[in-house]
Amino acid sequence: MNTAVLRTEARLLAREPGSLFWILAFPPLLLAILGAVPAFREHQDGLGGLRIVDTYVPVTVLVGMIVAGVQSMPVGLTGYREQGILRRMSTTPVRPSALLSAQMLVHALAALLSALLALTVGRLVYDVRLPGQPYGYLLALVLAVLVALALGSVISAVSGTVKIAGAVGTAVFFPMLFCAGVWLPVQAMPDLMADIVGFTPFGAAAQALNAATAGDWPGWSHLAVMAVWTVALSTAAARWFRWE
Amino acid sequence: MSVIEVTDLRKSYGGRAVVDGVSFCVEEGEIFGILGPNGAGKTTTVECVEGLRVPDAGRVRVTGLDPVADHDRVSHVLGAQLQEGRLQEKLTVREALQLYASFYPDPADWRPLAERLGLAERLGTRFGKLSGGQKQRLFIALALVGNPRIVVLDELTTGLDPRARRDTWQLIEDIRANGVTVLLVTHFMEEAQRLCDRIAVIDKGRVAALDTPAGLIRRSARATVITFTPSEPLDESEIGALPALASVEHKDGRITLAGSDETVNAVITLLARRRITAHQLRVSDATLDDAFLDLTDTTVTDPSMTESTP
Numbered sequence: 001m002n003t004a005v006l007r008t009e010a011r012l013l014a015r016e017p018g019s020l021f022w023i024l025a026f027p028p029l030l031l032a033i034l035g036a037v038p039a040f041r042e043h044q045d046g047l048g049g050l051r052i053v054d055t056y057v058p059v060t061v062l063v064g065m066i067v068a069g070v071q072s073m074p075v076g077l078t079g080y081r082e083q084g085i086l087r088r089m090s091t092t093p094v095r096p097s098a099l100l101s102a103q104m105l106v107h108a109l110a111a112l113l114s115a116l117l118a119l120t121v122g123r124l125v126y127d128v129r130l131p132g133q134p135y136g137y138l139l140a141l142v143l144a145v146l147v148a149l150a151l152g153s154v155i156s157a158v159s160g161t162v163k164i165a166g167a168v169g170t171a172v173f174f175p176m177l178f179c180a181g182v183w184l185p186v187q188a189m190p191d192l193m194a195d196i197v198g199f200t201p202f203g204a205a206a207q208a209l210n211a212a213t214a215g216d217w218p219g220w221s222h223l224a225v226m227a228v229w230t231v232a233l234s235t236a237a238a239r240w241f242r243w244e
Numbered sequence: 245m246s247v248i249e250v251t252d253l254r255k256s257y258g259g260r261a262v263v264d265g266v267s268f269c270v271e272e273g274e275i276f277g278i279l280g281p282n283g284a285g286k287t288t289t290v291e292c293v294e295g296l297r298v299p300d301a302g303r304v305r306v307t308g309l310d311p312v313a314d315h316d317r318v319s320h321v322l323g324a325q326l327q328e329g330r331l332q333e334k335l336t337v338r339e340a341l342q343l344y345a346s347f348y349p350d351p352a353d354w355r356p357l358a359e360r361l362g363l364a365e366r367l368g369t370r371f372g373k374l375s376g377g378q379k380q381r382l383f384i385a386l387a388l389v390g391n392p393r394i395v396v397l398d399e400l401t402t403g404l405d406p407r408a409r410r411d412t413w414q415l416i417e418d419i420r421a422n423g424v425t426v427l428l429v430t431h432f433m434e435e436a437q438r439l440c441d442r443i444a445v446i447d448k449g450r451v452a453a454l455d456t457p458a459g460l461i462r463r464s465a466r467a468t469v470i471t472f473t474p475s476e477p478l479d480e481s482e483i484g485a486l487p488a489l490a491s492v493e494h495k496d497g498r499i500t501l502a503g504s505d506e507t508v509n510a511v512i513t514l515l516a517r518r519r520i521t522a523h524q525l526r527v528s529d530a531t532l533d534d535a536f537l538d539l540t541d542t543t544v545t546d547p548s549m550t551e552s553t554p
Contacts, residue, residue, distance in 0.1 A: 004343055005343070008335065008339060011339070012332055012335060083331075084330055087326060087329070088326055090295075090296055091294050091296065091319060091326070093319045093320055093348060
């Protein structure tokens with residue numbers, strides 16, 4: 001990791017209003033809008049006494065990660081390859097891998113910041129209680145960020161151009177949002193559907209975050225699902241990635 | 245001392261030999277040109293020198309080091325400007341210079357470098373907003389910012405206007421005056437003739453000739469060009485019989501002959517014998533352009549090869 005490259009990439013991400021909006025502003029905004037609906041602030045027996053706005057806090061936390069990992073990062077990485085920026089860096093004493101790891105780290109930090117904003121909006125505006133098991137929550141968050149970055153790396157590895165990376169990213173984006181519970185939070189899904197979604201990276205992440213919110217340690221099976229996806233996707237990305 | 249040694253370099257893509265046995269040595273402190281038509285293998289050759297490509301066969305040494313196996317050490321002594329390179333669109337000139345300077349243990353001060361390259365007014369401008377010439381100058385600055393012993397410049401004046409091109413040539417001469425060895429890839433004859441101490445002409449993946457610019461011209465069958473307007477028509481067969489004649493052209497009553505010094509003497513003798521006056525007689529050395537066309541396969545038609553003819 002080269003700190004000058006990292007600083008530069010952080011500065012460059014800060015100059016992308018589109019990425020900033022969708023990663024940092026959109027998830028808390030989505031939560032704020034949903035919470036503004038009075039019916040969504042009523043306790044529901046079907047959700048174990050939770051309100052809909054409660055169930056959407058982990059969802060919006062994951063939305064920021066999915067945008068960062070699947071939409072923003074692959075386009076950046078593929079562009080760096082397509083434009084010869086990685087090649088240019090290959091002729092210097094700093095290896096182009098420094099650029100890749102910097103891209104990943106700034107997107108990871110942006111995703112975590114987005115999660116923090118969503119939690120803050122939930123707590124301050126709608127009085128959503130903070131995670132009862134903070135360490136378990138943090139572990140689930142870190143694993144979710146890792147799997148988002150690994151998924152984004154695979155997209156970048158298989159996409160030859162920025163256009164393809166954008167198209168593949170969008171194709172992956174919506175199923176991932178569904179699994180995270182954007183249309184139907186996992187607590188509200190029928191059991192069978194929730195079980196199936198639990199094998200996908202963000203379905204497992206949603207269930208792990210929910211458990212930690214309720215004060216329990218996240219289920220090991222959900223943590224394991226995320227870890228296995230992370231290893232498998234990272235291996236695939238490393239195998240398929242082309243430097244030029 | 246040779247700072248770059250390339251011996252019998254070979255590289256194929258998909259079964260097609262792009263570089264097919266290229267050898268040359270670059271001496272410390274010289275400006276060495278690699279000249280050739282598009283697709284001749286120039287860029288692939290220098291990419292092997294830069295360590296960006298692994299040769300199929302042959303040996304490349306940069307200050308005695310293998311650019312692939314010893315990539316890290318080579319990257320400290322060799323600065324590169326790549327063909328068609330780009331930077332992050334929203335990175336400013338100042339940030340790019342600072343960033344690349346930070347990669348090297350003993351970088352050049354980037355401020356005077358930017359000044360000399362005419363980028364001082366553009367330090368706050370983002371890469372995406374620079375003109376083509378400004379981008380090229382920034383790439384030259386990035387190639388030099390690490391204080392390299394060797395700098396490789398690939399097609400650096402392509403896309404520059406004539407003024408900017410001349411400024412860049414002056415800069416390359418300044419770089420060499422500071423003791424830096426320059427490996428220059430170009431298809432501009434005027435550039436090669438003006439700057440290079442020695443030139444390797446590469447055609448179809450091989451070195452077609454390697455000499456000084458003057459040496460290459462002397463080798464050409466068309467080393468001397470004679471033009472004049474005769475006061476009376478000349479007999480075609482007598483012109484055709486001139487010694488060492490390479491070509492004849494007639495245009496608006498003006499005759500252009502290409503050949504050697506021997507041809508010049510014979511023309512003057514012929515005119516005197518026939519009592520013909522040669523109006524506006526001009527005898528000139530052929531340009532590198534003529535020599536180049538002579539040395540490479542002229543069936544390759546590339547307009548850029550002739551556009552720099554003065």
